[in-house]
Each structure stands twice: as structure tokens, then as C-alpha cells.
Amino acid sequence: MAEEIRLMKGNEAIGEAAVRAGCRAYFGYPITPQNELTAYMAKHMLAKGRIFIQAESEVAAINMVYGASSTGARAMTSSSSPGVSLKQEGISYLCGADLPAVIVNVARSGPGLGGISPSQGDYFQATRGGGHGDYYTIVLAPKGVQDAADLTYEAFSISEKWRVPVLVLADGLIGQMMEGVVLPEPIDPATLPRWQWAVGHSVEMGRPYNHVSSINLVPDELEAANRKRFARYGQIKKELLRYEEIEVEDADVVFVAYGTSARVSHGALEMARAKGMKVGLFRPVTLWPFPYARLLELAEKGKRFLCVEMSMGQMVEDVRLAVNGKAPVYFYGRCGGNIPSQEEVFAEVARLMGK
Amino acid sequence: MELVYGHPKSLKPIQTKYCPGCGHGVIHRIIAEVVDEMGLQTKAIITNPVGCSIWADLYFDFDSVQPAHGRTPAAATGVKRMLPDHLVICYQGDGDLAAIGTAEIIHAANRGEKFTTIFVNNAIYGMTGGQMAPTTLVGQHATTAPEGRDPIVAGMGYPIRVCELLSSLEGTRYLARGSVNNMVNIRKTKNYIRKAFEAQMRGEGFTMVEILSQCPTNWQMNPVESVEWLEKNMITFYPLGEIKNTLSTAPAPAQAH
Numbered sequence: 250m251a252e253e254i255r256l257m258k259g260n261e262a263i264g265e266a267a268v269r270a271g272c273r274a275y276f277g278y279p280i281t282p283q284n285e286l287t288a289y290m291a292k293h294m295l296a297k298g299r300i301f302i303q304a305e306s307e308v309a310a311i312n313m314v315y316g317a318s319s320t321g322a323r324a325m326t327s328s329s330s331p332g333v334s335l336k337q338e339g340i341s342y343l344c345g346a347d348l349p350a351v352i353v354n355v356a357r358s359g360p361g362l363g364g365i366s367p368s369q370g371d372y373f374q375a376t377r378g379g380g381h382g383d384y385y386t387i388v389l390a391p392k393g394v395q396d397a398a399d400l401t402y403e404a405f406s407i408s409e410k411w412r413v414p415v416l417v418l419a420d421g422l423i424g425q426m427m428e429g430v431v432l433p434e435p436i437d438p439a440t441l442p443r444w445q446w447a448v449g450h451s452v453e454m455g456r457p458y459n460h461v462s463s464i465n466l467v468p469d470e471l472e473a474a475n476r477k478r479f480a481r482y483g484q485i486k487k488e489l490l491r492y493e494e495i496e497v498e499d500a501d502v503v504f505v506a507y508g509t510s511a512r513v514s515h516g517a518l519e520m521a522r523a524k525g526m527k528v529g530l531f532r533p534v535t536l537w538p539f540p541y542a543r544l545l546e547l548a549e550k551g552k553r554f555l556c557v558e559m560s561m562g563q564m565v566e567d568v569r570l571a572v573n574g575k576a577p578v579y580f581y582g583r584c585g586g587n588i589p590s591q592e593e594v595f596a597e598v599a600r601l602m603g604k
Numbered sequence: 605m606e607l608v609y610g611h612p613k614s615l616k617p618i619q620t621k622y623c624p625g626c627g628h629g630v631i632h633r634i635i636a637e638v639v640d641e642m643g644l645q646t647k648a649i650i651t652n653p654v655g656c657s658i659w660a661d662l663y664f665d666f667d668s669v670q671p672a673h674g675r676t677p678a679a680a681t682g683v684k685r686m687l688p689d690h691l692v693i694c695y696q697g698d699g700d701l702a703a704i705g706t707a708e709i710i711h712a713a714n715r716g717e718k719f720t721t722i723f724v725n726n727a728i729y730g731m732t733g734g735q736m737a738p739t740t741l742v743g744q745h746a747t748t749a750p751e752g753r754d755p756i757v758a759g760m761g762y763p764i765r766v767c768e769l770l771s772s773l774e775g776t777r778y779l780a781r782g783s784v785n786n787m788v789n790i791r792k793t794k795n796y797i798r799k800a801f802e803a804q805m806r807g808e809g810f811t812m813v814e815i816l817s818q819c820p821t822n823w824q825m826n827p828v829e830s831v832e833w834l835e836k837n838m839i840t841f842y843p844l845g846e847i848k849n850t851l852s853t854a855p856a857p858a859q860a861h
């Protein structure tokens with residue numbers, strides 16, 4: 250059977266992918282530019298007899314996720330930058346209690362209320378834990394509608410496997426644009442496993458009582474718990490790293506960009522190649538874990554890097570960390586809700602290459 | 605032979621960390637008794653707050669979930685929505701419920717969430733060492749109200765009567781206020797808890813039992829003085845009884861003639 254291609258907005262495709270992943274509970278609060286996602290979940294979760302709550306705030310929504318996830322259910326929330334800031338307390342607690350969850354950030358420009366146009370200004374927040382304490386969340390960065398659907402769908406199982414929340418970091422452009430998408434196979438939540446670590450159904454599960462908590466006032470015990478979690482992070486870094494490379498092999502200058510910036514950079518790459526310039530694109534798909542080692546390899550092959558972001562320069566710090574002084578790293582960014590054009594990016598790489 | 609006294613199964617037979625004369629221990633005890641009497645130990649889940657009773661998971665012998673300070677009703681919402689056939693007990697202190705978590709309790713109540721809140725009102729922040737709570741009485745001393753709570757000149761506001769505040773919300777079905785100052789009130793409070801748990805298991809809507817409770821340590825009194833202080837000052841301000849009862853089991857309102 251031919252696969253059905255549907256024309257969908259990114260926000261709706263993320264919603265449908267979550268429904269198909271067997272998400273049993275969605276909790277959200279309105280904020281532009283992700284409102285279509287919350288509305289989509291209201292319609293489709295309720296129609297399927299699943300849980301949808303328009304919470305009183307993002308703070309409440311993430312804590313509803315905490316409660317639902319404690320029972321082992323696939324649970325999700327979504328928001329945009331200011332709302333994701335409010336969720337940080339809850340995300341820290343989810344990490345402290347080793348609970349899975351899927352959090353979608355359809356990012357907009359900041360700081361403060363900022364604007365409602367797309368931005369990549371939340372990279373630091375997303376990749377450095379974001380809230381208080383020693384932790385990371387897994388961060389997946391889609392570059393379009395298909396990718397947003399695929400990564401959201403997969404986010405649930407990744408999160409359960411590692412017992413680490415997964416943040417899907419999109420931006421307002423990906424949320425709002427329409428593209429053709431082939432949707433993943435629906436999973437019936439009733440067929441999903443029940444977890445030994447969850448609360449509820451202790452008798453059926455044949456387990457002692459569980460206490461889902463992040464508190465521990467004994468320094469040695471808390472340190473041990475943190476070290477155990479970091480050992481898991483180490484494993485995640487080995488097994489989950491994902492990136493995409495386009496024409497990197499013979500490139501002199503490699504764009505490093507994710508999400509919308511990667512699409513723009515791809516356009517600039519094609520303009521450059523048409524003029525015979527050896528330009529490549531390296532696109533991290535996982536922002537945490539970040540593909541440091543591969544970038545170092547490329548640096549050691551003598552490549553230079555041009556980091557393109559919709560921010561004043563955030564991921565560029567990771568690129569510099571990765572290459573560790575072994576190659577020049579340049580930066581081109583737009584912010585405030587502006588998206589760089591491929592012509593602008595091409596002009597920048599042409600300038601760097603003295604063309 | 606009939607058992608007249610025993611330790612509840614749902615409460616572990618260990619000594620608590622609570623101070624002598626603290627109300628939390630008694631409240632744990634009557635909750636555990638009701639859970640046992642209803643045969644719900646294996647179906648009970650407590651969401652314990654950030655406050656002195658954060659230790660509740662050490663004492664209750666059933667599942668527990670420990671969320672962030674004040675977010676307890678939001679987390680309890682998540683738990684109960686996923687496990688509607690379980691007994692979800694949302695245990696909160698007055699700082700947790702009536703200050704930092706005000707939005708969460710109002711909206712959980714308004715949605716008619718089908719868990720039961722046990723609201724321990726000791727008119728103080730116990731865990732952090734005696735700061736003013738939203739329920740601290742006018743004139744009552746606290747580390748952050750060193751001359752006593754002064755609603756007007758210092759702008760500290762007035763103590764909040766939470767049952768009365770929530771009673772206008774249509775999602776609330778049962779709001780009662782008890783106290784653990786003496787045996788009679790402890791029995792009455794236990795009865796309120798039973799009514800609330802039974803209503804929850806029938807799926808009737810939001811239920812809450814507020815319990816006036818001693819914090820001798822931060823009131824800077826001995827246990828006996830603290831009971832007297834509660835009787836003289838708290839019960840007079842926070843009336844005991846069923847503040848709202850619109851449960852299916854409630855007696856029909858008297859007909860006006």
C-alpha cells in the first residue's frame with residue numbers, strides 16, 4: 250500500500266505523532282506560536298477518550314505531566330519559550346525523580362516576552378538542563394514537519410528507555426509551516442508496558458510500594474544518585490548521538506546549523522556548490538548529547554566552520570568546545586524573530602572564502 | 605476475639621521525625637486507619653508536599669509521589685486522571701496550598717478533580733522554621749512577622765479561610781474543617797476524611813478536609829500550651845464542621861415553609 254502523505258502544519262503533525270505514539274495525557278497552556286498543537290490535542294485526545302487538560306499555567310501543566318508520568322503513562326506538554334521557562338522547575342523535578350516525559354518547545358524570540366516569531370535563543374536553556382541542579386534533558390531538533398513528527402513519535406520511547414525527559418526543540422517556523430508528512434504507525438496505549446518504577450497497580454505488578462521523589466538530604470546518597478544518573482548520561486552519549494552531514498567530505502567550510510537554520514544553510518550550500526565552492530553542512534539532530542567528537546574529527550581534517558543560528562550565538566560555543574582550537578569557528582546569526590535568508594548566509598560564506 | 609486496638613497496616617511501625625506534640629503524626633494515623641477500614645492500602649497513592657510532611661512517604665505504607673512545593677494538586681491531577689480507580693490523597697501544608705500553590709488548588713478544585721486534599725493548617729511554615737503563612741492569625745508571631753502579623757501598617761494581609769474561599773467553586777463537593785486538639789475532634793476529623801475518601805471512590809468531585817494542627821516548635825510552646833493556643837485562637841477564627849457538603853449522600857436541605 251502506498252504511504253499516505255498528508256499536508257499538515259508542524260504543530261499539528263507534532264500533535265498527531267504524539268497521539269500515534271500512544272500519548273495518554275496532554276497538558277498545555279495557550280501560547281503563540283504553538284496554539285495549534287494544544288488545540289489539536291484537545292480535539293484528538295478527548296475524541297479518543299484520553300486525557301487533555303488546559304492547565305491554569307505552564308507550571309501546573311508540567312506538574313500534571315509529573316503526576317501522570319509517575320503512573321508510567323506516556324505524558325506530554327508543549328509550549329513556547331516564555332512558557333518553557335516556567336516549566337523549568339518541573340523539568341528539574343522530573344529529572345531528579347528519573348521520570349520520562351516529552352516536552353515540546355516551539356520556540357519564539359526573547360528575552361522576556363520578546364516576539365512571537367521564530368528563534369533559536371533557547372539553546373542554552375535546552376542543552377544545559379535549564380532548571381536548578383545537575384542534570385540534562387535529551388534534546389531533539391527537527392528541521393521540518395516530517396522530522397518534527399518522526400522525532401516527537403520517537404521521543405516517547407527514547408524518554409522511557411533512558412528515564413530522562415526529552416525536549417523537542419522546534420521553532421515558530423517549523424510549528425507554523427505546512428509540508429507533506431507521512432505519519433508513523435499508531436500505537437494503542439493499552440498495549441504499552443507498565444513499569445516497575447511507577448505508582449499504582451502494585452498488586453498486579455507484584456512489587457513493593459514505590460516512592461517517586463527527588464528529595465534526599467543525605468549528601469553521600471544524593472551524590473550517588475547523581476553519579477548513577479550521569480553514568481546513564483554517559484551511555485546516552487554513546488548510543489543516542491545523531492547528526493546529518495551533507496557534502497562534508499570535500500568541504501573547506503562546513504556550516505554547522507540545526508532546525509530552521511540548517512534548512513537555510515542547505516540552500517546557501519547549494520548556491521555555493523553551483524559556483525564551485527566547497528561548502529558542506531553539519532546538522533546536529535541531538536543537541537544534547539552534542540556531537541563533539543565528530544566535529545573534532547572534521548576539524549582535524551582541516552575544515553573550517555561557520556555556525557549559523559537564529560540567535561546571538563549559542564550553539565557556536567559547543568562548536569568551539571568541540572574543535573578545541575584546532576580549527577577556526579565563525580558565526581553568523583540573526584535574532585529577534587528574524588530568519589536569515591540563504592542569500593545572506595551564502596554571502597557570508599563567500600566572504601569567508603574570499604570569493 | 606474483636607480487635608479493639610491495633611497499629612494500622614497502612615502506617616509503618618516506626619517512630620516519626622515529627623516534633624513532640626506535632627499534629628502531622630495524628631493526622632497520618634487517622635488517614636491510615638480510614639485507608640485500612642476501606643480496604644484501600646494497595647490502591648492508595650499519596651502526593652506528599654514540600655513541608656514537614658515531605659516525610660509522609662517514610663511513614664505511609666503505600667505508593668507515593670513527591671512533587672514541587674505547592675504543585676501538589678497539579679501532580680495529584682495527573683496521577684488521579686491516569687488511575688481513576690485508585691485513592692489519591694493530596695496532602696498539603698498551609699504554605700504549600702495557600703501561598704505558593706494557590707493557583708493549583710483553586711483550579712484543581714474548580715475542575716472538580718476527584719482526589720481528596722488533606723490540608724494541614726498549622727498557621728505557620730513549619731519546615732523552614734516558623735515564617736508567616738497565609739493562615740497565620742492577626743497578631744501571631746513569626747520570624748517574618750516579628751511584631752506579630754500586622755495586616756494594615758506592615759501590609760501583611762489577613763489569614764485566609766481556605767474552605768470558605770473554595771466553597772463558591774462548583775467543582776467542590778465536600779469541604780470540611782476538623783482539628784486534632786482532642787479525641788472528640790480527632791474522631792470527627794476522621795469521619796470527615798472517611799466521607800471524603802468514600803466520595804472520591806464514588807467519583808463525586810473535589811473533596812477536601814482542612815485540619816487545624818499544632819506546631820509547638822515554631823509556635824514556641826510546649827505541646828500542652830500549643831493545644832490550648834489552638835483552641836483559644838485557631839478554632840475561634842476557623843470554624844469547625846462541614847463547610848460545604850453537596851455529596852449524593854448529603855442530607856436533603858430543609859424545605860422552606
Ligand SMILES: Cc1ncc(C[n+]2csc(CCOP(=O)(O)OP(=O)(O)O)c2C)c(N)n1
Nearest residue numbers: 654655656673697698699700728729730731
Ligand atoms: C520553590 C520552593 N520555595 C521554597 C521552598 C522552601 N520551603 C520548604 S517547606 C516550606 C514551607 C512549608 O510550610 P507549610 O506548607 O505550611 O508546611 P508545614 O511544614 O508547616 O507542614 C518552604 C517555604 C521550597 N522547598 N521550594
Ligand code: SF4
Nearest residue numbers: 622623626656730819
Ligand atoms: S516544625 Fe512544626 S509542623 Fe514541623 S514537625 Fe515540628 S511541630 Fe510538626
Ligand SMILES: [Mg+2]
Nearest residue numbers: 697698728730
Ligand atoms: Mg504550615
